[in-house]
Every structure is written in structure tokens, then in C-alpha cells.
Amino acid sequence: xxxxxxxxxxxxxxxxxxxxxxxxxxxxxxxxxxxxxxxxxxxxxxxxxxxxxxxxxxxxxxxxxxxxxxxxxxxxxxxxxxxxxxxxxxxxxxxxxxxxxxxxxxxx
Amino acid sequence: xxxxxxxxxxxxxxxxxxxxxxxxxxxxxxxxxxxxxxxxxxxxxxxxxxxxxxxxxxxxxxxxxxxxxxxxxxxxxxxxxxxxxxxxxxxxxxxxxxxxxxxxxxxxxxxxxxxxx
Numbered sequence: 001x002x003x004x005x006x007x008x009x010x011x012x013x014x015x016x017x018x019x020x021x022x023x024x025x026x027x028x029x030x031x032x033x034x035x036x037x038x039x040x041x042x043x044x045x046x047x048x049x050x051x052x053x054x055x056x057x058x059x060x061x062x063x064x065x066x067x068x069x070x071x072x073x074x075x076x077x078x079x080x081x082x083x084x085x086x087x088x089x090x091x092x093x094x095x096x097x098x099x100x101x102x103x104x105x106x107x108x
Numbered sequence: 109x110x111x112x113x114x115x116x117x118x119x120x121x122x123x124x125x126x127x128x129x130x131x132x133x134x135x136x137x138x139x140x141x142x143x144x145x146x147x148x149x150x151x152x153x154x155x156x157x158x159x160x161x162x163x164x165x166x167x168x169x170x171x172x173x174x175x176x177x178x179x180x181x182x183x184x185x186x187x188x189x190x191x192x193x194x195x196x197x198x199x200x201x202x203x204x205x206x207x208x209x210x211x212x213x214x215x216x217x218x219x220x221x222x223x224x225x
Binding site for chain 1: 144151203217
């Protein structure tokens with residue numbers, strides 16, 4: 001069965017420091033992977049998707065099939081990055097499943 | 109981005125009654141909608157996936173007779189919690205996807221907080 005694992009429930013870094021939010025997945029086919037973000041009192045919204053290979057708000061994520069990982073990275077954290085981050089996977093049957101989420105706190 | 113609206117945002121109901129939650133895609137047609145349940149400080153748990161005009165696919169452990177899902181049109185899906193009990197109290201979130209093409213974004217509703225008393 002497909003599974004998304006985010007090993008860190010909480011992550012706290014100082015402003016300006018690099019950030020890496022870990023995500024590992026298990027899926028037998030070709031995965032579609034996403035990172036979603038939820039800011040305080042707002043709905044879940046897409047941050048980026050692996051297919052686009054884009055950088056959004058300074059964040060990037062590279063799909064590593066060998067390590068089955070899709071870690072989210074940002075070289076210099078900003079206070080406004082504080083939020084809940086979810087890694088998500090879609091498989092061929094269109095099921096969109098989420099990891100446990102990581103609450104990122106950026107300290108001033 | 110596209111907008112998905114849920115109604116109501118919160119509801120309180122008596123134990124034993126049924127509650128209907130609506131999920132609408134306001135500016136696009138959603139071929140697929142997802143229903144999630146979120147417990148406090150926990151992740152979103154997928155309950156079911158519904159495609160317009162066909163029966164919903166429920167996740168293991170989710171009672172289909174308890175949580176009735178209808179996706180009658182390309183812009184509306186409903187979740188009805190039947191004979192609600194206090195343990196059904198939770199935050200329910202819907203999501204909609206326009207197509208099944210690779211990379212298609214899923215847009216989320218604001219969620220509905222259900223409290224059963």
C-alpha cells in the first residue's frame with residue numbers, strides 16, 4: 001500500500017538558517033508527489049509538485065527515486081514560512097494521501 | 109487558484125441525527141473529489157474518493173453506510189454523516205481535482221467542524 005512518512009512532527013529553526021523537511025514514500029508505481037502548506041487559520045494550499053521542478057517561495061523539492069524521498073528545502077528560512085507542511089502522494093487510482101505533517105516554526 | 113467551498117463551516121447536531129456537508133467547486137468542474145477527516149493535531153485521513161456519476165471508493169475502515177457520499181454533478185459533492193454520534197465529531201475537509209492528469213493540483217475547502225452533542 002502507498003504510504004507517505006514525515007518523520008518530524010515539529011521542526012524549529014532560526015530565521016536565515018537552512019530548512020529541510022523530510023518526506024519518504026512507499027509506492028510501487030511512478031508516484032506523483034506534492035508539498036502542501038497550511039498557514040495559521042487558512043486552508044490547505046499547494047506549495048509545489050514534483051512534476052514541475054519549480055521553486056516556490058524559495059522552496060524546492062527533488063524526487064529521489066533511489067531513496068524514495070521528496071524532501072522540501074529552503075536555503076534561508078523566513079518568519080513567514082512558519083506553517084504546517086504536508087507531503088502528499090497520488091497514485092494511479094487518484095487517491096491523494098498525506099503524510100503526518102510537520103509543523104515548522106521559524107524563530108526570529 | 110481555483111476555489112472550493114464547503115458548507116457549513118461548522119455545525120452542531122444532536123446525537124442520532126444526520127448532517128449533510130456540501131463541497132462545491134466554484135470556478136471549475138471537478139472530475140474527482142476527496143473527503144478527509146482530521147483529528148486535532150493530526151494529519152488528514154482520506155475517507156473516500158468520489159468521481160462524478162459513480163459510486164465513491166471508500167478507504168478501509170470507513171463505513172459507507174455511515175458516511176454517505178454523493179457526487180451528483182461536476183461541481184458538487186456531499187457527505188452525509190448518518191445517525192451521528194459524539195465520536196463522529198471532527199473536522200471534515202473536501203478537496204477537488206479538475207482532471208486526473210499528472211500534476212493536476214487538488215484544491216481544498218475550508219473544512220467543516222462537526223460537533224455531535
